[in-house]
Amino acid sequence: MATSAYTDGACLGNPGPGGWAWAVAGGRYASGVEDPSTNQRMEIKAALEAVRALDGELVVVSDSTYVVNCFRDRWWEGWLARGWMNKARKPVANRDLWEPLIELVRGRGDVSFRWVKGHSGDLMNDLVDRLAVEAATMQQGRSGEGRPEALGPADVPGRAGSTGGVAAGGRADADRSVGPGSRDDVPVGHLVAVAGHRPPELGGYDPNPVTERVRNKLVEILAATAEIRSDLVVLTGLGLGAEQLGAEAAAEAEVPYVAVLAFPGQDSVWPEAGRRRYQELLAGARSQVVVQAKAPGTKQQAGIALGRRDAWLARHADEAVVVWNRQDPVVGRLAHSFQDALGETEVWLLEP
Numbered sequence: 001m002a003t004s005a006y007t008d009g010a011c012l013g014n015p016g017p018g019g020w021a022w023a024v025a026g027g028r029y030a031s032g033v034e035d036p037s038t039n040q041r042m043e044i045k046a047a048l049e050a051v052r053a054l055d056g057e058l059v060v061v062s063d064s065t066y067v068v069n070c071f072r073d074r075w076w077e078g079w080l081a082r083g084w085m086n087k088a089r090k091p092v093a094n095r096d097l098w099e100p101l102i103e104l105v106r107g108r109g110d111v112s113f114r115w116v117k118g119h120s121g122d123l124m125n126d127l128v129d130r131l132a133v134e135a136a137t138m139q140q141g142r143s144g145e146g147r148p149e150a151l152g153p154a155d156v157p158g159r160a161g162s163t164g165g166v167a168a169g170g171r172a173d174a175d176r177s178v179g180p181g182s183r184d185d186v187p188v189g190h191l192v193a194v195a196g197h198r199p200p201e202l203g204g205y206d207p208n209p210v211t212e213r214v215r216n217k218l219v220e221i222l223a224a225t226a227e228i229r230s231d232l233v234v235l236t237g238l239g240l241g242a243e244q245l246g247a248e249a250a251a252e253a254e255v256p257y258v259a260v261l262a263f264p265g266q267d268s269v270w271p272e273a274g275r276r277r278y279q280e281l282l283a284g285a286r287s288q289v290v291v292q293a294k295a296p297g298t299k300q301q302a303g304i305a306l307g308r309r310d311a312w313l314a315r316h317a318d319e320a321v322v323v324w325n326r327q328d329p330v331v332g333r334l335a336h337s338f339q340d341a342l343g344e345t346e347v348w349l350l351e352p
Contacts, residue, residue: 002057003027005050006116006124009042009064010132018042019135021128022050029148031131032141042132043067044097047113051101057110063118063125065251065284071113075252076102087219087252117283127151186316187258187287189233192225193313193338194218194246196323196331202241202352205274211245214323214352218249221321221348226255235260235317237309238281240274242323247281259288262309263295263302310334314341321348 003024011018018037023029030049034041043064050060062068070076076098079085084092084099092098105111116125130151135141142148203210226232234250234257237243250257259282267278282288291309296302313320320338324331326349338347 002059002110002112003054004059004061004114004124005054006061006128007043007046007050007067008062008118008125008128008132009039009044009046010129010136011037011039011042012136017136017139018045019132019137019139019141020046020049021131021135022046022053023124023128023131023148024054025124026146028053028143028145029127029131030141030143031135033135033139035139038094040064040066041094041097042136044094044101046128046132048097048101048104051104051108051111058108058112060111060113061116061124062113063116063283065115065280068113068115069251069280070098070102071105072115086254087216087223090223090254093254115280115283117279187233187235187289189231189256190225190229191233191235191317191319192222193235193260193317193320194243194249194323195237195310195313195320195334195338196242196350197325197328197352198239198241201325201328201331202245202323205240210352214242214350215245215249215252217350218246218321219253221350222249222253222255225319226253232256233258233286235313237262237306237313238278238285239266240270244277244281245323246321247284251284256286257284259285260309260313261288261290262305263292264290265295266302268295310337314338317342319346319348321350323350323352325351 005022005024007022009020015036015038017035018041019031019033020042021031030053032049034045043062043066047060047062047067051058078087079092084095086092116122118125131148199205202214222234232255234246234255236246236257236259238247238259247257267275270278291312292305296305314337320342322335322338324335335347335349
């Protein structure tokens, strides 16, 4: 039977004093520190130390899409092929941790990764969260067997100085929702909204050459913009199609993204696979804005709520990227609304 090792990382600020932890239910646990560090570094370090410490078939369970997606989507193959450069042709961040972890996982051949939603009531995820926060706060690690005694408090997503991730793909402040109607809802930074076509106009619901080309172009645009604007933040509604491609591209370009949701539970009618991917992307967001606090009762009300969300984006974004084939009138109206609000020069029109 495979051993499941839960891992987590924490950081008081980003960068700031960091802590990492791993634990096996009813078995061993360990935590450690690094100062200064980042959320992403501590997530990788936790996985690395678990793989180093535990023999036999192993499942690393993490709430970091940054860690899990590297192996699930085999990002590391591209990194190695490009000489440790990402798709944006920039050096891979945290190579000093990624390289030994990838080498160990490849060499062993018995390690897999599974994502778990953070702050969702999972007892083991909560345990390693508390261990990592304790390590980051006290700057002292510990190890042992069984359940650790005198566990400190869990991370509080969204609070000032939270250990929740602020870099794309790290453990996110995704449990923090802020309601409509206040300037305080608006994320800080240079905000770029990504929107556009749904899957039928992008080659279908499954991965295909069209979505791959769009994602790669989005990565290129975001990476180039990040070179100019170090405070770049992507805004995405996380709808199927262009919006989710925007979140994936932001994570790949190592740019933080914020989920701007039309209403809570907008994935409730989606198929299971779509809901699972939505939750993964939501967990990777720096934070979320919920434009309408109450879920709509009809399709017509849902359409109105989506319109409010689009208006919110046009009102607060600094730039926009709209994936549009220049034929669909609905996406065309969205593109023109961004142009009216931001100016034509601030809107990228990306043909799929």
